[in-house]
Every structure is written in structure tokens, then in C-alpha cells.
Amino acid sequence: MNHPEIWIMxxxxxxxxxxxxxxxxxxxxxxxLALKVMGxxxxxxxxxxxxxxxxxxxxxxxxxxxxxxxxAISAIGFALAVLVRLAEVTGSVDLDEDPSDQEPAxxxxxxxxxDGHAG
Amino acid sequence: xxxxxxxxxxxLPLLVACALLVMPRRTRLPLVLLGILPLPLLMFPVTTAVLxxxxxxxxxxxxxxxLGIEWRVDALSLVLKWLNxxxxxxxxLYALADYHPGSxxxxxxxxxxxxxxxxxxxxxxxxxxxxxxxxxxxxTLAAIGLLVIDGKPAALRAGMRYLILALLGxxxxxxxxxxxxxxxxxxxxxxAGGLLADDALPIVALMLMTVGLLIKSAIFPLHAWLPAAHxxxxxxxxxxxxxxxxxxxxxxxWRLWLWFAGDWSMDWALTVLGxxxxxxxxxxxxxxxxxxxxxxxxxxxxxxxxxxxxxxxPLFGVLGFAGASYHLLAHGLAKAAMFIAAANILKGLGTxxxxxLDGTDRKLPIDTFTFAIAGISILGLPPSGxxxxxWLLLQQAWGQAxxxxxxxxxxxxxxxxxxxxxxxxxxxARPLAAPEQxxxxxxxxxxxxxxxxxxxxLGMGFAPAPVMDLLLGGPPPGMAP
Numbered sequence: 001m002n003h004p005e006i007w008i009m010x011x012x013x014x015x016x017x018x019x020x021x022x023x024x025x026x027x028x029x030x031x032x033l034a035l036k037v038m039g040x041x042x043x044x045x046x047x048x049x050x051x052x053x054x055x056x057x058x059x060x061x062x063x064x065x066x067x068x069x070x071x072a073i074s075a076i077g078f079a080l081a082v083l084v085r086l087a088e089v090t091g092s093v094d095l096d097e098d099p100s101d102q103e104p105a106x107x108x109x110x111x112x113x114x115d116g117h118a119g
Numbered sequence: 120x121x122x123x124x125x126x127x128x129x130x131l132p133l134l135v136a137c138a139l140l141v142m143p144r145r146t147r148l149p150l151v152l153l154g155i156l157p158l159p160l161l162m163f164p165v166t167t168a169v170l171x172x173x174x175x176x177x178x179x180x181x182x183x184x185x186l187g188i189e190w191r192v193d194a195l196s197l198v199l200k201w202l203n204x205x206x207x208x209x210x211x212l213y214a215l216a217d218y219h220p221g222s223x224x225x226x227x228x229x230x231x232x233x234x235x236x237x238x239x240x241x242x243x244x245x246x247x248x249x250x251x252x253x254x255x256x257x258x259t260l261a262a263i264g265l266l267v268i269d270g271k272p273a274a275l276r277a278g279m280r281y282l283i284l285a286l287l288g289x290x291x292x293x294x295x296x297x298x299x300x301x302x303x304x305x306x307x308x309x310x311a312g313g314l315l316a317d318d319a320l321p322i323v324a325l326m327l328m329t330v331g332l333l334i335k336s337a338i339f340p341l342h343a344w345l346p347a348a349h350x351x352x353x354x355x356x357x358x359x360x361x362x363x364x365x366x367x368x369x370x371x372x373w374r375l376w377l378w379f380a381g382d383w384s385m386d387w388a389l390t391v392l393g394x395x396x397x398x399x400x401x402x403x404x405x406x407x408x409x410x411x412x413x414x415x416x417x418x419x420x421x422x423x424x425x426x427x428x429x430x431x432x433p434l435f436g437v438l439g440f441a442g443a444s445y446h447l448l449a450h451g452l453a454k455a456a457m458f459i460a461a462a463n464i465l466k467g468l469g470t471x472x473x474x475x476l477d478g479t480d481r482k483l484p485i486d487t488f489t490f491a492i493a494g495i496s497i498l499g500l501p502p503s504g505x506x507x508x509x510w511l512l513l514q515q516a517w518g519q520a521x522x523x524x525x526x527x528x529x530x531x532x533x534x535x536x537x538x539x540x541x542x543x544x545x546x547x548a549r550p551l552a553a554p555e556q557x558x559x560x561x562x563x564x565x566x567x568x569x570x571x572x573x574x575x576x577l578g579m580g581f582a583p584a585p586v587m588d589l590l591l592g593g594p595p596p597g598m599a600p
Contacts, residue, residue: 015294022287028279035286042293049301061300064249068293071256075289078260079282082267086275095280 007048015041026096039072124164128240136233147220155211158204190244194593199243202451207236213568214355235261248296248306259285262364265356277347284344291331298324317383335368339399342422349418354462361421362451377595389432396429397527404534413461413471424450434515441590442511449504453496453576459569460490476545485566487546492573494539504579
């Protein structure tokens, strides 16, 4: 690969942008997108950083990136499923909207533990 | 024999988890028992091998490094694998009360539970940075799946926050791994560090990985997600999250700093890590004193107790290592017991608000007793596992004249006494006007499981010798045995 510095700088920029988005954006879907993009920066570094073995390009980083992509997809898929459930149950896709997540809605005189589906 | 036992520890829960997907309703309970009960038995051949010959290295499928992946078992891995096996069985049996594998939700619970156990067992064996990433991801996803399994709003919100931060931690870690591979050309945890020196690139990579893991371990000041997650999870899930799951990423931080980068000269960074631990102890303890819900108090206590594990870095020495590792084990058992007791109290009374706890000792005597016994170990009163651990840390701090660390250890103990005495005094108080509440009994057998865990933590104070010999015989490189 010619000029790996360019690619490394691109990866750093992508990484920085996604960290920024993760901090600034509060919509959970945007935060998940930021995380996905952040993963791509790491994959870029893995591919660009690959050395040569006996004159051939080292194959291990490709295997690592493939594994990493599979993990990232399943993690994001799982996160989306949780997000959909969260939106169904609480009607919110923003964790900052409701700071009362330390108070479960069961402080009643009913000794039975309610099913918790408030609202 | 060793290789088969290790493979069994990883693949038995994995295979049973897959089988649960297809097997009919009636066969699921025996299947689940088949998945967890043999785990402690499988630990015996591993234990005898490590006791006899020390470090064990197994090349998976016969491929030696650097091409293949190695499994390694040393004293630290062994201790954590035992903790994982004991928690998997005892807390797992406790979980049968709420999650019978015959029901739909129970089946989902058990698939995730077995995946979690399998991922943890693999994590404590891996000696490859990328392999550790894979197992860490598996563990995190399974753990969050368990956290949100009931679909309660508070747990969903806490789980979502945990998930976002855990994924951020993973990505930071992955970036570090990519940089290490680019610099060293290998991902072997025990090889790559020696090939690199403390130059700019390896240090940046190490910092990225460390920050990612600190987020996942909820070390102060990155602990914000933990109390809500551990305090709102279902009872058995809180227990396993606090006892094992957060320990796994701390284990990786230890591996990175004491094994991978063991011979880099970075004393200032070790002090910073120790200061984070001290901050966790003080901040977590003070907030634990201020909570008005029992489970939230126990969760903040976890934030505080995790801080002791970071004190290993400034208290670098064999006694410090043995103490911190012993704390890992004792805290795991005691905190699992405490969360089980708190879950039973929550289930029995319908609330775990501190001001409603009066007179619980009459209604739920076993759970109150469990809470008190576990409290003794968390607090570090003799004779308990917690006492032995904190005594060793204190000895190490005293020996190297680290008076600041001595003060942190002592103040942490005092604050733990305060936050544990508050609920205990409530639990054993006589209510002035007792409103008769219908009591939903969690079932005696399930309370006894929590008591057993608490007694194990207490018993570690009576018979520390076997574990202690093991730990003193297998310290990180650079520590004189």
C-alpha cells in the first residue's frame, strides 16, 4: 500500500468524527451509527497496517476484519432490537429525556411486584 | 485430559445453548442441568494440572503460535474460572425459580446464560488480543440480553446505556488491537509486548485498549452506567453481572498492564490507574451511603469494591497481587449472595426501598442472614475472604510505605461499614406500626442458595491456604515470588 500515512490519517479522522457524534448526538440511532462508523475506522487501520510475509500481503488482518465485521453486525443488530423494544415500552429513543431510570415504577402499596409495564 | 476438560468448559454450555433452540419443552430442564452442573467437575483436572505444573499452554487444534491460537491457564485464570463455574451453577440454580426453561422466556434466558458462561470460560483462557475481543463481545451481548430480558422500562433504559458504552469500549479496544498488530505483527498477548517498547504508538494503543476496558469495567469516573444496570437487572442477572462480568474486563486490564506491558517502564500510569481505583472506592462508597433503594446501594457498593482491584497497580508486589486476586474471588461470591438476598427481599416485600425494610428479619430470616454474612465479607471483617484480601493489600501498602493507599483502604472499610449498617439496621428494626403485608415467599431452597454463596465467601477467610499458595506461586512476570 502506497502512502499508508494518508489512510491512517483518514482512519483517525473517521474515528474522531464518530467519537464526536457519539458525544454530541443524543438520538440512540445516531449513536449506534456513530459506533458502527468507529468500527470501520478500526478495520481500516487493521487493513492498512498489514505487513508482508515472504513478499505477499499478510492475510491475517483480512481474517480479523471479516470476523470483526460479523461481530459488529450482530452487535448493532442486537442494539437495534433493544432500541425497538425500548421505543415500544417507553416511547422514547433518547436516554437523556428521562433521567428517572433509577426509580422503577413499582413504589405502590401493592406488595406484588408489578409487571413494570408502566404507561 | 486437560485439553478435553478445557474444551468441555467452553463448548458444553455452547452446545447446550444451541440444543435448547430445537429441543422440545420437557427435555429442556434436564438439558439445562447438563449444561451447568458438570462445570465444577470439569474444573478438577484443570486444577490438578495447574497445581502440579503451574502454567499450562494448549495450542488449539494443534496449531502452534504465531499461526494458531493458544489457550493458557495460570493461577489467575484458574481462580476466575472457578468463580465463573461456582456462580454459573449456584446462581443458575437460583435463576430456575423465575426462569423455568420450559417457558418461552425461560428458554431465552437459559440460552443467553449458557452463552455468557461459555464466553467467560473462553475469555479466561485466551492469550490472543483479538480472541479476547471476540469473547468480550460475546460476553457483553449475552449479559445485556439477560439484563433486558424482562422488558421493564428501567432495565431497558439501563441496558441501552450499558450497550452504547460497552460498544464504545469495544471499538476503542479494537482500535488498540489494530495498532498493536500494525506495530508488532502479532496479537499474542504474551509475545507482542516484548516485541514493542514504550514508544508513542504502542503507548497510544495501550491507552486506547485500557480506556475501552475501563469503560466496560465501570471504573470511576467511567462508572455511570453500572448502578442503573446492576440495580435494575433481574436478581440472578445482577448477581452474575457484579460477580463475574465486570471482573472479566478488569482481568484483561491486569493482563495488559502486568503481562503484555509488564516490562515497559510506565510507573506514572500505574499510579494514575491506582488513583482511579481510590476515586472509585471513595466515590462509590459515599454514593452507596446515599441510596434509598437496597439494590442500588448494592450496585454502588460494586463500584466501590471494583476500585480495590485497581489498587493492584500502585501496590505492585506479590502480596498485592495475592490480595487483589483474592478480593476478586471473595467479592464475587459475597456480592452474588448479596444480590440474591436483595432480589428475594424485593420479591418478598414488593419493594426494596430502604424505608420499607423494617422488620424484614422476621419475614425473611434466611435472606436477612445472607445479607449480613455477605456484608461481613464485603466489609472485610475477620474472619472472611474479604478480610484476608484487604489485609494483604494493607500489608503491601504498609511494606512499601504508601501511606496514602493505606488511608484509602481504611477509609473504604469505614464507609463500607456505614453503607452496610444502614440497610441492616432497617432489616432488623422493629416497626412501630406494622402494616401487615401479604408476603410472597421466594421459596426456602432458593434463599439457601444465596446463603451458601455467602458462607463460601465467609469460609474463604477460614481456609485461604490452598488458593493463596496457588496465587503466591503464579504472580505476573517481574514480581519476585
